[in-house]
Amino acid sequence: MGVSLKEIAARAGVSLSTVSNVVNGYRPVGEETRLRVQDAIDELGYAPNLSARHLRSGRTGIVALAIPELDNPYFAELAGAAIREAAGLGYTLVMEDTAGERERELMVIDNSRRQIVDGLIFSPVAVTREEVLARDPATPMVLIGEGVYDVPHDHIAIDNIAASHVAVQHLVSLDRYRIAFIGAQAGDHRQSAHLRLRGYREALAGAGLPFDAALAAPTMAFGRADGLLAMRDLLARRQPPDAVFAYNDLVAIGAMRAVAEAGMRIPDDIAVIGIDDIEEGRFSNPTLTTISPDKEHIGRLAVQALVARIEGKPVQPPYDVQPPFRLVTRESTLGGRRPVRP
């Protein structure tokens, strides 16, 4: 089972607690003793037993990141940053895939289930505000991105409304005037879909464009397939859109596929913009214009906030961070020569 403190103590001819203090530095240790102990540690290859440490301290050193889709590259990229940050702070991060299902999400936030984690970073999708409020606050939770608002938890998410404004304004600046939105109110409580829809409507109004409900296409979820289906519908209309603002890049890519299948051109016939800036959009045909949130920033911040709560650092009120984002223009809006409209 590996080398124990006891063996080091015997080897160095000191007591258990002295070795512990050399390892953890809670109390000062005489220089000479420290050297002897350190030698023993090096020779025997000691590594602390985390189970024992955690049994004592009541913590496990594990934090969970619960996301709706592991295979959405946005979350994969985010998770990478979070894992690194957690490791740097001495925590192991495990990922949980909720598939965006209410049942699974409830299991995740119900920490009584298995007390193996010290804290949770959660990207809610299906769960309601009330369900989040009802949660036993024994272990800290940080919310990211989509979902539930106005709850007593740290929350890290881009300003969805502002991001939508930028996206739509970009389309407007290209003289598009039948701008569709794909990803309106999927299921119930997906608040960020509502926010993006709201930003879309506001931006239209700001540009003096009418809101056409037929152009706000709902989807079941936010994957490529959803974008594909929604776009097919849109294209089947008497008056198809001349631009599409998609809930995210995956939806946008599905939509672009539908446009290609229909034999139309992007951006000449239809311009497309998404949100997320996943790598896929930098290599798609055409490449995808998008709103790029700072994923690295979000991942790190979420872990930092969570660890601060776990370690009881600041007993400050929940804080709400809106990480920066920027518009990245590519071919799907700027690529073609737009024919002059009559």
Add this chain to the structure above:
Amino acid sequence: MGVSLKEIAARAGVSLSTVSNVVNGYRPVGEETRLRVQDAIDELGYAPNLSARHLRSGRTGIVALAIPELDNPYFAELAGAAIREAAGLGYTLVMEDTAGERERELMVIDNSRRQIVDGLIFSPVAVTREEVLARDPATPMVLIGEGVYDVPHDHIAIDNIAASHVAVQHLVSLDRYRIAFIGAQAGDHRQSAHLRLRGYREALAGAGLPFDAALAAPTMAFGRADGLLAMRDLLARRQPPDAVFAYNDLVAIGAMRAVAEAGMRIPDDIAVIGIDDIEEGRFSNPTLTTISPDKEHIGRLAVQALVARIEGKPVQPPYDVQPPFRLVTRESTLGGRRPVRP
């Protein structure tokens, strides 16, 4: 710190070990007693303390999945299956991203680092066979996919040579005769690149086609950007290829992007095939023909093999599994009308 066995025992008026046996079922318990204990457990909301259990048993219940790129959808999809299987077997799976770097890979296989995992599923990329052999075999390791061969570990990977045969034969069946391979010998020890290259050469020979070294393009890594760069090179040749077999789907997608940038058509001018069957290829323009390995199968099998080793089930020799794969044809090889060659 949560409810403990002791509290349950007191509440139910039985001993510690009886409660333990109700929970774990190691020994039979009287029906009446069991009921009383179960009631106490339900009322007090008992959940076993894993740290304590693991301290006792010497195991942590955590297995690691170390992969070269978290944001390669192939691994994300594989990881999903592995996480589910691990959970079903009572293990928590944590992911480690090695970024395909030798340093990080060595850290991962050096279990002395932190004894937090009971076992490791590892997709080696940069590490050598010798380094794997030198590893302290204290904790079990299962190898998947790419990398190192002929080592005393369970190994799960598709038959790279056979898969390459199928891919190239498909291209040959389309009357292509200048078939390139992108992803030849990247860096040193990437054996599966060698195997796929070898399969490519064998298949060419089998079809009576010459091997042209200029058409076997090396890459630094196996991402979209690598495919893009390699394909640009290929297109700049006096005699560009009329078909491309890419090391994986990501490389294929990068290659397709290069073709699009050059204003050529797929598959009319150049047919493209990859390996992995990631979802991205089902929505790309054009959609990507690919060799589809059974990722679900691989993920589950890897976890099963690892857990069997951990729990010391069969002390059988390392076994080598080659999961099934199949050809999935899409537009990148079958889409266009191929002009009749003179």
Add this chain to the structure above:
DNA sequence: GTGAAAGCGCTAACAT
């Protein structure tokens, strides 16, 4: 500056 000892919650060997 250092040591002794008490447990954290659990499992398993040993009793009954």
Add this chain to the structure above:
DNA sequence: ATGTTAGCGCTTTCAC
């Protein structure tokens, strides 16, 4: 079928 008990390796008082 059930109870008793000795630790697993560590942190943390409390002593000196």
